[in-house]
Amino acid sequence: MKKKSLIVFLILFTLINLFDINYANGISSKPKYINIKLSRPIKNKYSINLYSEEGFSIYYKDNLSREIADLNANNLRINLVNGELIISNEYEDLFYLEDYEDIVIGSSNGHNSIIKVEDNYYRGYIFFKTHGNEIIPINYLSLEEYLYGVIPREMPAYFNMEALKAQAIASRTYALHNINKHIGEGYNLCDTTHCQVYGGMAGEHERTNKAVDETYGMVIEYYGEIIDAVYHSNSGGHTRDSKEVWGGYLPYLIGVEDKYSEGVTNSNWSFSINSSELSKRLINNGIDIGYPLKIEVVERTPSGRVLRIKVLGQYGEEILSESQYKQIFGANNLRTTWFSIEREGEFNEKDFYVVDYNSPSPRTININNSYVIHNVTESKLLDINRLSIIDKNKISTIDNRKNLSNGDFVIYGKG
Numbered sequence: 001m002k003k004k005s006l007i008v009f010l011i012l013f014t015l016i017n018l019f020d021i022n023y024a025n026g027i028s029s030k031p032k033y034i035n036i037k038l039s040r041p042i043k044n045k046y047s048i049n050l051y052s053e054e055g056f057s058i059y060y061k062d063n064l065s066r067e068i069a070d071l072n073a074n075n076l077r078i079n080l081v082n083g084e085l086i087i088s089n090e091y092e093d094l095f096y097l098e099d100y101e102d103i104v105i106g107s108s109n110g111h112n113s114i115i116k117v118e119d120n121y122y123r124g125y126i127f128f129k130t131h132g133n134e135i136i137p138i139n140y141l142s143l144e145e146y147l148y149g150v151i152p153r154e155m156p157a158y159f160n161m162e163a164l165k166a167q168a169i170a171s172r173t174y175a176l177h178n179i180n181k182h183i184g185e186g187y188n189l190c191d192t193t194h195c196q197v198y199g200g201m202a203g204e205h206e207r208t209n210k211a212v213d214e215t216y217g218m219v220i221e222y223y224g225e226i227i228d229a230v231y232h233s234n235s236g237g238h239t240r241d242s243k244e245v246w247g248g249y250l251p252y253l254i255g256v257e258d259k260y261s262e263g264v265t266n267s268n269w270s271f272s273i274n275s276s277e278l279s280k281r282l283i284n285n286g287i288d289i290g291y292p293l294k295i296e297v298v299e300r301t302p303s304g305r306v307l308r309i310k311v312l313g314q315y316g317e318e319i320l321s322e323s324q325y326k327q328i329f330g331a332n333n334l335r336t337t338w339f340s341i342e343r344e345g346e347f348n349e350k351d352f353y354v355v356d357y358n359s360p361s362p363r364t365i366n367i368n369n370s371y372v373i374h375n376v377t378e379s380k381l382l383d384i385n386r387l388s389i390i391d392k393n394k395i396s397t398i399d400n401r402k403n404l405s406n407g408d409f410v411i412y413g414k415g
Contacts, residue, residue, distance in 0.1 A: 031143065031179060031188075033140055033141065033143070034141065034143050035139070035140055035186075035187040035188045035189075036187065036188065036190070036191055036198055037137075037138055037139075037187045037190045038117060038139055038200075039191055039192060040120070040191050040192070041118040041120040045134040046079070047079050047080070047135070048077070048078045048117065048118065048135055048137055049078075049118055050077070050078065050105065050115055050117060050126065051116035052074060052106075052107045052108070052113075052115050053074065053107075053114075054107040054108045054114075055072060055073060055074055055108040056071040056073060056076055056106070057069065058103055059105075059125065060102065060103055061103055061127065062102070064104070064111065068103060071089070071094055073089040075090060076089060077089075078135060078137075080134075080135050083130070084096060085135070087105075103127065104125035104126060104140050105126050106126070120199070120201075120202050121200055121201040122201060123139075123141050123142075123149075124141025124142065124145060125140040127140055129185075129186045136187075138186070139200070143175065147175070148209050148212055149198045149199050149200045149202075149203065150171050150175075150196050150197065150198050151164060151208040151211060151212060152204060152205045152208040153197040154171060154196060154197060155208075157207045164210075164211035165211045165214060165215050167211070168208075168218075169218050169219065170220070172212075172215070172218065173220045174229045174230065175196065176219060177227065177228045178195065181195060182195075222252045227250075227252055228250065232415075234261045234415050235261045235415050236267060236336055236413070236414030236415025237257070237259065237261055237262045237267075237414060238256070239253075239254075239258055241253065241255045242254075244305065261415065267414060267415065268414055269335050269336075269412075270410055270411060270412050270413065271329070271333045271334065272409065272410045273409050274409075275291060275408040278292045278311075278328075279291060279313075281329075285324070285327060287311075288315070289311065289313030289314070289316040289318055290314030290315035290316070292311055292312070292408075292409070293313055293314065294311075294312040294343065295309055295311050295312070296310045296312070296341075297309050298319065303338075305336070305337040306338070307321070307322055309325050322337060336413055336415035338414045339412060339413035339414070340411070340412050340413075341410070341411050342409070342412065343408055344408055344409075344410055
């Protein structure tokens with residue numbers, strides 16, 4: 001996820017004062033170990049390489065003090081062959097994993113296990129699941145060790161120590177609230193932004209590890225329940241109510257003004273899309289209104305987020321909901337729904353004049369917002385790409401397409 005601003009600390013500081021904090025004496029009922037699917041280091045879904053300086057042993061997952069076998073090897077390869085997982089060293093097959101979800105592979109030094117998976121080092125143990133012909137490696141480690149690999153990925157280690165502690169509390173709370181997010185797939189959380197970014201030992205830093213240690217077991221609760229401690233990089237200046245985002249009301253996630261997110265390096269963003277590409281995407285979503293001429297924001301939330309937009313085209317117009325415009329623009333292109341839309345290449349080089357019945361003198365008009373009557377009762381937005389002007393000598397057509405750049409519509413966002 002993106003770098004966090006100091007606002008994370010400020011929000012968490014407020015939450016800590018509002019809600020109860022559960023210390024280590026209450027964490028015993030929480031899971032000691034957590035299962036994290038590893039996707040970031042994997043190069044080959046059919047075969048995975050492991051390394052341990054101490055060598056490898058196999059343990060029962062529910063009793064890590066009970067060693068099943070010492071593999072007497074520093075390098076292992078896990079292969080999936082005909083639906084079976086086979087552990088091999090450089091020379092031979094060593095072990096066939098049958099109940100491979102009930103046993104784990106760890107370093108031979110016992111509880112201080114460190115394993116290299118492909119190019120990345122991880123604390124704890126590794127076990128495997130299969131999905132079709134794919135091996136899914138899962139890191140089995142303590143919750144606190146997991147946080148060592150999360151905090152520096154979610155907040156820079158040079159941030160203020162109190163901010164790092166706040167991030168540690170938020171990440172621990174988030175992990176426990178979402179502990180069953182992927183339980184149907186055989187693990188708790190993944191290592192991507194879908195859950196929390198987890199990089200193993202590669203990104204660990206002594207300052208972020210210290211923040212985890214000094215907040216050991218601390219979580220945020222609301223009336224005795226662990227909250228869903230979602231967090232973000234930048235709000236743009238105002239957070240959103242939970243009901244605006246997910247449809248459900250959470251009393252501890254209410255939109256508030258956030259002046260600390262304004263004016264920082266990641267507070268603003270933009271995205272461009274040309275008219276031809278936008279037309280294709282509209283058609284692919286069952287909307288054919290011809291060449292897009294204009295986009296208007298027609299409804300916002302109280303916090304300023306865009307709920308609906310209107311796209312005006314050559315042959316009509318269409319109102320798009322939040323889910324629809326995200327589908328068309330691409331959710332990854334819209335960092336937030338707090339944005340405005342402008343069109344590049346609009347007529348702004350010359351003044352245009354009209355004479356109406358209100359005044360004998362001509363007045364200027366904004367040709368980009370002008371409508372034309374095309375029969376007795378209907379009007380439509382003026383198509384500036386097919387504009388003709390009659391003067392006293394001849395009819396001259398103005399070709400505006402040459403003035404349009406590859407980024408006809410530009411979305412300027414915050415947060």
